[in-house]
Amino acid sequence: MNKSKNLLAFGVVAALGFAACGSDDEPADEPAETEDEAPAEEAPAEEEAMEEEPSEEVASGDFGVGLTYDIGGRGDQSFNDSAAEGIERAAAEIGITASELVPNADGSDRPELLQLQADSNDLVIGVGFLFADDTVAAAADNPDVNFAVIDDAMLDFDNGGVPRCDNCAGLTFAEEQGSFLVGAAAALKSESGNIGFIGGVAGFGLIEKFEAGFEAGAKAVNPDIVIQSQYITEAPDFDGFFAPDRAKEIALSFYDGGADIIYHAAGGSGAGLFEAAKEASEASGSKVWGIGVDSDQYNTVDAAVQEYVLTSMIKRVDTAVFEIVNTQAKGEFAAGNVVYDLSLDGVGYSTTGGFIDDIVDQLEDFKAQIVAGDIVVPTTPEA
Template sequence: MRRVMKMVAAASVAALALAACGSSSDNASSGNGSTGSSTKKALKVGLAYDIGGRGDQSFNDAAAAGLDKAKSELGVTAQEAEATSGEAESAKEDRLRTLAQAGYNPIVAVGFAYASATDKVAAEFPDINFAIVDNARSDKTPKNVHGLLFAENEGSYLVGAIAALKSKSGNIGFVGGVQVPLIQKFEAGYVAGAKAINPNIKIQTKYLTQPPDFSGFTDPAKGKTAAQGMLDAGADVIYHAAGGSGGGVFEAVKAKNAMAIGVDSDQALTAAPAVRDVIISSMIKKVDVAVYDFIKSAQDGTIPDGDQVYDLKKGGVDYSTTGGHIDDIKSKVDDLKQQIIDGKITVPTQP
């Protein structure tokens, strides 16, 4: 069951909220860890989810998987906290600050929406290591903040090629949750990959919301409506980078017996069972690997300076083959993958 920590103004009450919603592992000994960490003191890890939290079947769940692996293999204890749609920036700050005050170190913030809050709170707690997913360091970023970045454009290039190779209508779609530079990286790669296969392919694009409205990541109804419009206009493959809104995209695709491409996790395994058969591939963004790597490096005392970039070459992004829908084109996609790794193909980051 998802655990949600609701932040309140008073720090003492917030601390109680942390204790109240902690997992059973929070009450475990903070001495020696289990597997592979018999001589190391187990860490107390704080993890702050983006909107949608654990259970979104996508981005946040990937982070949760990394945390769960760290609990199992490294013996860490953990506290999870979740953002709410439309919350004030101060709520993000309070969430991170409360974790820091409670002694959690390191702390992982999931999503670029935490950028300002992470920088501010990290400056207040210079002895605590923070990681933020999807936000690069700047000249003003405190030294104890580490970015976990991904080459989403490279993975999206591959699923763009898949969409073009599988499309029978020569008409495909892209649904983005919120029109921000990060999600435009997905679009840029997808369009480039599709056009590499079919320069004349039609690509419909729709963003569900514009910043500062981030509800586009948590509104399946909007996702369904956007996908229905694309399908009615002739698309037969739709790729989404819309978080929890992707569930609505899958529903629309299922109703039309078309094809969908998931994002972040292998959604042919994580989406609602009723729609999994229409998901021909997913652009896998290995947030779980990045989160686990960061926690392990914190435990080992080997956190690298600066940002860590997870690209195709490092295995940080990829495409899935669950269901066998793309077995007939896998060799072509793998050839494109190798060309990107070898530097023969440069994938754009902007549409």
């Protein structure tokens, strides 16, 4: 089957390389993302369902891929933009034709967008776990089309972790592992022994993985470190991923409370963190930092705040998108879930700016211990 025509007639976003307006990480990895029926923390069951590692062999072929973003689309400097990088790479290296769509502000048109993509493409990708339930329905209605969802395992854990549908795959990440490394970086670089975490939305299990890893990494370096933590909203209110003013307010309160480094896992809200770091640094004369998420945010933030981005936790949504397209091109699509962890370079940290060059050896040692299984990173924060 070759459904390669674009959806340009629908006037949303199509054919690679054109930027649309958006929000901001995140989602990163967002939001990222239906009710999280397939919690990513169930990694062992997920890996059993789909054990293939990403292939280095790049297939080729002309077929259609429909990429449907999380709310806000391109321009979020993180989760959606990372997905866009993956589809652009697929277009360049594999020769696919891509259609890009963006949900409305409340996401209520996700089912319609998935069907539009299925009408014209061989593979449909939903960027974010909030697509999961609608994807199951669309997959049943379009058995000749394959589907994939970022940040949902697409497994039925009530029935032993079997795939929720025969033509849908889940692409999830070990966010806790990457967050462990930036938590260790924060503790190694902190001069005050006081750091912070800002989560976009609590209560659905995903962002808690970021917090848990960050906390564990920091305490592996300094068991007595103080960690201030706050979420912007609680599910089902996902506005916390699109509230930079609120993130800035929280960050300023953390800096006032003694924090000198703050990590955010808050999507588009993260822009407010870096503004706060600049403001607090200039007001006090003592430099404070922010840590980005999903993408290398040193390369995506405004130039005026670049110098305050200590590092970023990289979540390789681009890799996941490219690999599922490559798998489709090779005729090897399989239902189930792939977990992108440190061993697959699915998560990691950035060194752009050179601010953590002096501690890279220590971070790489922690990474090796995690990959070897000597350190098992928790997926839920300490009570």
